[in-house]
Amino acid sequence: MRKFILACILLFYIPLPVFASKVSDQSLVEEMKLDGYKTMKDSIRNFEKSNNVTVKLPKVPFNANIKLGKDSDSKLSLKWFDTRSTPPKSFNLIITSQTNNKFLGKTNSETVLLKDGIKGYYYKNNFHTLTFSTNGLNYQYSIKDTSEFTKEEIIEIANNFK
Numbered sequence: 311m312r313k314f315i316l317a318c319i320l321l322f323y324i325p326l327p328v329f330a331s332k333v334s335d336q337s338l339v340e341e342m343k344l345d346g347y348k349t350m351k352d353s354i355r356n357f358e359k360s361n362n363v364t365v366k367l368p369k370v371p372f373n374a375n376i377k378l379g380k381d382s383d384s385k386l387s388l389k390w391f392d393t394r395s396t397p398p399k400s401f402n403l404i405i406t407s408q409t410n411n412k413f414l415g416k417t418n419s420e421t422v423l424l425k426d427g428i429k430g431y432y433y434k435n436n437f438h439t440l441t442f443s444t445n446g447l448n449y450q451y452s453i454k455d456t457s458e459f460t461k462e463e464i465i466e467i468a469n470n471f472k
Contacts, residue, residue, distance in 0.1 A: 335376060335393050342389070346380045350388055353379025357386040361407060363447060366471040370401045371453070371463065403451040408443055425469045438464040444471075 347353075354365055360383050367388075374390035381387075390401040419431040422440075430442035437452040438459055451467065453459060 338391065338393065339376060339378070342378050347378040347387075347389070348380070350377040350379040353381040353386060353388065357381040357405070363407075363445070365405055365447070366444070366449070368401075368403065368451065368467045369470050369472075371459065371467060372399050372401070374401070399454065401451065401453050403449065405450075406448045408446050408448055422465055424465065428468075430465070430468055432461060432465065434461070440464055440468050442468055 354367075357363075358365055360381075365386065370390045372390075372392045372395065374392050375394055376391040377389070378391075379386065379388045384407055386403075386405040388403040388405075392399040419433040419441075422430045422432050424430050424442060426444075428442050428444055430440050432438075432440050434455060436455055438455055438461070439450065439452040441448065441450040443449070449468075449471070453464070
């Protein structure tokens with residue numbers, strides 16, 4: 311009888327965290343869709359077509375299970391989420407045309423040299439943030455400031471945009 315009760319408890323207990331995770335992931339995606347986000351692939355395709363450009367993307371430093379994008383004529387916002395990690399992680403990338411360079415060279419930023427001689431601007435507050443321009447586009451990406459990522463790793467992400 312004890313084995314039966316234990317089996318029932320395990321049967322009902324184990325799926326609950328998995329179900330709760332799926333529900334919260336669905337809630338996040340639905341909330342983002344209400345804010346205009348859609349699949350990353352569709353957002354990139356629309357932005358590239360309307361601006362006649364080719365967007366470069368980074369190798370995100372974690373395994374994202376949710377990838378969303380939002381585009382307009384002048385701005386592309388991409389978000390990667392790993393909701394399975396504790397705490398959850400997010401990586402944000404904003405791409406604009408070079409005529410709209412409001413986030414380059416912010417005060418309190420450190421000028422860094424990327425590969426191919428590209429000048430970037432690194433700053434850290436609650437997020438590690440790096441901005442740079444290449445091929446007619448401005449890129450700004452950020453990741454939550456944790457001890458897991460160093461300034462050098464954040465700069466290396468910029469060196470691996472493809």
